Amino acid sequence: MNWTLIAFKNILRRPIRSILTLAGIAIAVAMLFNLLEFQRGYERGLRGELADLGAHIMIVPRGCPYEAATIVLHGGKWPRYMEQEWYDVVRGTEGIEATTAIIMDAIIRDGGRENLIYMGIDDDYPTLRQSWEYAAGDWFGGEDTVILGSSVARSMDAGVGDTITIVDEPRVMPTQVTVSGILQRTNSQDDGLIFLPQRALQRIFGLEDKLVVILVKVEDVTKTEEIATSLRQASAESDAGMNIFPLSELLNTLTSLLSSTRVFVLAIVAVAFVIGGVGVLTTILMAVYERTREIGMMKAMGAGRADIFRLIWLETLITSAGGGLLGIGLALLSGRAVVALLRVVLPHTPAEFALGMTGSTFAICIGVSVLLGMVAGTWPAWRAARISPIAAIRGGS
Amino acid sequence: MNTNGHVVQATNLSKTYSTGGREVEALRGIDLTIAPGEFTVLLGPSGAGKTTALNVVGGLDRPTGGELTVAGEVIAGNGHRAREGQLDALRRKHIGFVFAQFHLLPTLTAVENVLVPMIWEDASDRGRAEGLLRRVGLDHRLTHRPDELSGGEMQRVALARALVNRPALLLADEPTANLDTHTRDEIFELLRELSDEGLAILFATHDHELAERGDTVLRLSDGVIADD
Numbered sequence: 347m348n349w350t351l352i353a354f355k356n357i358l359r360r361p362i363r364s365i366l367t368l369a370g371i372a373i374a375v376a377m378l379f380n381l382l383e384f385q386r387g388y389e390r391g392l393r394g395e396l397a398d399l400g401a402h403i404m405i406v407p408r409g410c411p412y413e414a415a416t417i418v419l420h421g422g423k424w425p426r427y428m429e430q431e432w433y434d435v436v437r438g439t440e441g442i443e444a445t446t447a448i449i450m451d452a453i454i455r456d457g458g459r460e461n462l463i464y465m466g467i468d469d470d471y472p473t474l475r476q477s478w479e480y481a482a483g484d485w486f487g488g489e490d491t492v493i494l495g496s497s498v499a500r501s502m503d504a505g506v507g508d509t510i511t512i513v514d515e516p517r518v519m520p521t522q523v524t525v526s527g528i529l530q531r532t533n534s535q536d537d538g539l540i541f542l543p544q545r546a547l548q549r550i551f552g553l554e555d556k557l558v559v560i561l562v563k564v565e566d567v568t569k570t571e572e573i574a575t576s577l578r579q580a581s582a583e584s585d586a587g588m589n590i591f592p593l594s595e596l597l598n599t600l601t602s603l604l605s606s607t608r609v610f611v612l613a614i615v616a617v618a619f620v621i622g623g624v625g626v627l628t629t630i631l632m633a634v635y636e637r638t639r640e641i642g643m644m645k646a647m648g649a650g651r652a653d654i655f656r657l658i659w660l661e662t663l664i665t666s667a668g669g670g671l672l673g674i675g676l677a678l679l680s681g682r683a684v685v686a687l688l689r690v691v692l693p694h695t696p697a698e699f700a701l702g703m704t705g706s707t708f709a710i711c712i713g714v715s716v717l718l719g720m721v722a723g724t725w726p727a728w729r730a731a732r733i734s735p736i737a738a739i740r741g742g743s
Numbered sequence: 744m745n746t747n748g749h750v751v752q753a754t755n756l757s758k759t760y761s762t763g764g765r766e767v768e769a770l771r772g773i774d775l776t777i778a779p780g781e782f783t784v785l786l787g788p789s790g791a792g793k794t795t796a797l798n799v800v801g802g803l804d805r806p807t808g809g810e811l812t813v814a815g816e817v818i819a820g821n822g823h824r825a826r827e828g829q830l831d832a833l834r835r836k837h838i839g840f841v842f843a844q845f846h847l848l849p850t851l852t853a854v855e856n857v858l859v860p861m862i863w864e865d866a867s868d869r870g871r872a873e874g875l876l877r878r879v880g881l882d883h884r885l886t887h888r889p890d891e892l893s894g895g896e897m898q899r900v901a902l903a904r905a906l907v908n909r910p911a912l913l914l915a916d917e918p919t920a921n922l923d924t925h926t927r928d929e930i931f932e933l934l935r936e937l938s939d940e941g942l943a944i945l946f947a948t949h950d951h952e953l954a955e956r957g958d959t960v961l962r963l964s965d966g967v968i969a970d971d
Contacts (some may be wrong), residue, residue: 347858347867355850643846646803647860647904648835650828735803739842 353660356633363629366668370625374618375711377671380684381611382710383677383701389601391696394595398534400474401446401561402570404596405436405577408587415596427556428588435580436560440726441573444563447469449544451551453514462498464512466547472597474563478536482506483527486543491526493541495673499528512550521550570594578716619718622669626722630662634730641730642738651731662723670715678703749812750912751800751944753779754820756809758795758966769795771966772809773956777945777959779911782938784957785947792966793947800945801838801914802830813837814911835863839905839913843920845897847889847904853896854885857903864908875903879933895926902933906942913937915946919953931956 357364404415407426433447449466472478472485479497482507494504502526504510513520523542531537548554564570570592581588634641641654649657655661677684681701753775760767769792777783785793798804799811802818802825810820814837818825825833834840847856857872876885879899889897898918905913915934919927931953938944938958948955955962962969 347855347862347869349862351855352851352859352862355848359850362912639844639846640848643840643842644833644859644863646801646834646840647863648833648838648908649829650831653863726831736798739844739846 349657349660350664353657353664356637356661357665360633363483363632364665366578366667367625367629368672370622370675371619371666371669371715372676374615374622375670375715376677376680377611377615377618378714379674379677379703379707379711380681380701381608381615383703384684384688385604385608385682386704387701388696389516389597391700392597392600395534395696396597398475398477400406400477400563401579401593402564402567403562403590403592404573405432405560405562406558406589408589414602423479427553427558428560430555430557432588433557433560435584436562437578439573439577441565441576442562443565444470444473446474446561447544447557448559448561448565449547449551449553449556450558451547451553453512453518455514462485463539464542464547464551466542466544468544474561475536479530481528481530483525485527487524487526489543489546490521490523491543493527493529494525495529495537495539495541496531497537498540499525504528509649511603518551541666574596619714623718626662626666626669626719627726629665630723630726631729633661634658634726634733638733641733643737645733645735647740654733655727655731658727659720659723662727663719666715666719666722667712670712673715674703674708674711677701749776749778749870750781750814751775752810752812753800754810755957756796756799756806756811757801758792758804759807760920766873769966770799771967773968775800775961775968777912777943780938780941782935782944782946782958783956784960785963786949786951786954786960787947787963788949791882791963793949793963795966796963797914797916797945797947801840802833804911830967835860836908837911839908839910841901841905841913841915841918843917845889845894845901847897847900849889850886853881853892853900853903856889856900857907860904860908868907870942872903872907875906876900878930879903893926895922895929898922898926898930899933902930906937911943911944914946917947917948918946919950927953 353671366711405428406415407428427449430447436442437445447468447472451464451466453462454460454465455462469720481499486493492510494502499505502510506525506528509522510525511520511522512518523546529536529667542550548556562573564573576592576695577588577590581590644654644657685701752755753773756770756775757768758770760769760908773796775783775796785792785796795804800813801804802813805824806819811818812820813833816825816829816833816837817823818830818833848859853876854869854872857875858867858869861867861872873882873885876882876899879902881896881899881903884892884896884900889900892900896970898921902918913934919930922930934944934946935956946953948954
C-alpha cells in the first residue's frame, strides 16, 4: 500500500473521464512527437539524398533554384534549360574533380496516373553516383539502350535485353530502346527513373544541346564556396544567368524553410497542450470536489496539507505522464500515415523519409507531459490541501 | 499543565463560533479528563456541542478559551497555541476517529482502507491491518471493497483504521447511529473490549441506553456539562 496505488485507484474511479483527459494530452504529445521526428527525419533524408548525389555544387538554369533542386532530386520535367556549351565552361574551372551533366524529361499519361521520368546522363555520372549497383546487366551498350531503376523495371515487367518503346506523340515519336541494365533497389529517386545516354535523350525528346543540371564535385571541400563564386562570375560575364549553389547551402535553405514552418506548427501544438492542460486541471479539480469528504477524512486521520497536495499532484502527474506515453504510442502507430500525408502535402519529401523514435524526442515528450501535469495539478492540489476537515466531514467544502 | 497520566486533560474549555454575524458559544467552560482505559460517554441531544467537543479534543478545531492537553501535547493553554503541523502529527500518532458516516475510500479494499493512516508516516504494515480486521471480525472480508460490505462491516473497517497507528485516544462521534440495534451492540462491545485493554475512548451519543454502559457519562447541554 503506497501513495501511487491510491493515486492510481483514484484515477481509475472515473475511467471514461480519465480516458478523455488522457486523450487530450495524448493528441498534443502525438503532435509534438511527430513534429520533432518529422524535422529530424526530413533533415536526415534530405542529407542522405544530397550525399547520394555525390556532388558539392549544383548548377541549374534560371528560375527558382530550390524548385529546380527538388526536381533534380526526385526527377521530373523542368521547363528551363541551359546550353550544353556551359558544361565545357564548368569543366574548365580550376579545382573541380568531377562533373556530370543531366537532362531530364517526363512523359505523363492517363491524367498523371502513368508518369515516366527519363534522365539523360553522361559517362561521368557513375563517377559521382558510386553507390550504384546492378541487379542485372550493366552500363549502356550503345545510344539506344536504357538502364531501369528497380521500381520501373518491376512495374514494366522488363528484363535485360527487352525492348521498350518511348513515345509521346506528337512531341516524342516512337523510339525503341533496349534494356542494358537494371539497378539494385536504392531507396532513392533512382528507383523510379529510366536512364538514357544524354545525347540519346536530347535527340529523342528534341532537346539537342540542352541541359537541366550540372553536378560538380570539387577536389577540396573547403574551397566549395570559392569555386561556386568563380562559377557565378563566369555565369555573370557570359550573361548565362545560371543558378549556382553549394549543396550545403541547399540543405540549409530547405531546412530553414522547414524550421520557419515548424514555428507555426509548434504554435498549434502549444494550443493543443494548453487545451490538454485545462482538461487535466478540470478533471482533477472535479475529482477534488467530488472527494471533499474523503480528503477531509484523510486530514482527520492526520494527513497534513503537504500530504494531500502530494497525493493530488501525484494523480495529476500519473494522468499527464500516461497521456504522454499514450501520445507517443499514437504517434508511432500513425507514423506511416503521417508520412504518406506529408508526401502529398509537401512539395518535396526525401525518398527515404520515415518518422522514427529517438531518445531525445521521447524524453522531450514525456518531460513536457510531466511539466504540464505539474503546472495543471498545482491549483487543484492546493485547493485540496486547504480543505477544512470539519467542513468536509460535515458535508461542505 | 500536569496531566497526571491522563490522555485528555481539559480545563474551562470553550469554543465560540462566529456565524451569520452573530457569536455562537458551542462549548462553555468544559472540564474534562480521560485516563488510559477509561470509556467516557458524552451524552446530549443534537446541537448540544458533542461534535464540537470531539473536534476540539481531536485537534480538528481550536478552542477559543481554556486549556487542553492531549496525549501529553499541549494544544492550548498559557498563551500557547499548537501549530497546524503539530495537530496533524497529534492526530496521526495518538488519535483515532470513527464517525457515524464511515468515510471509507470506495476504491480501496478493507485492508487497504485500514492501511491509509500509515501512508502519512510513509509506512505500511499489512500484517497489522489484517490482524485488526480479524480482531473486529472481518477476516473473511479483507479484500472486499466498501460497496461489498454491510453498514456494520464498514464501521468495523473504520474502527480498525482508527486503531492502526496504535492511538492512545479514540474519538467516536455517534458511531452506531446508522446501525441496527444488534450491530450497534456488537460495535459497542468491541469498543468496551478495547477500552478494557487500555484505550481511552470519548464516545459521543444521544442514546441514553448506550451511555449507561460507559465508565463516565458527561451530559452536555447547550455547550455546558450538566453533571457527571
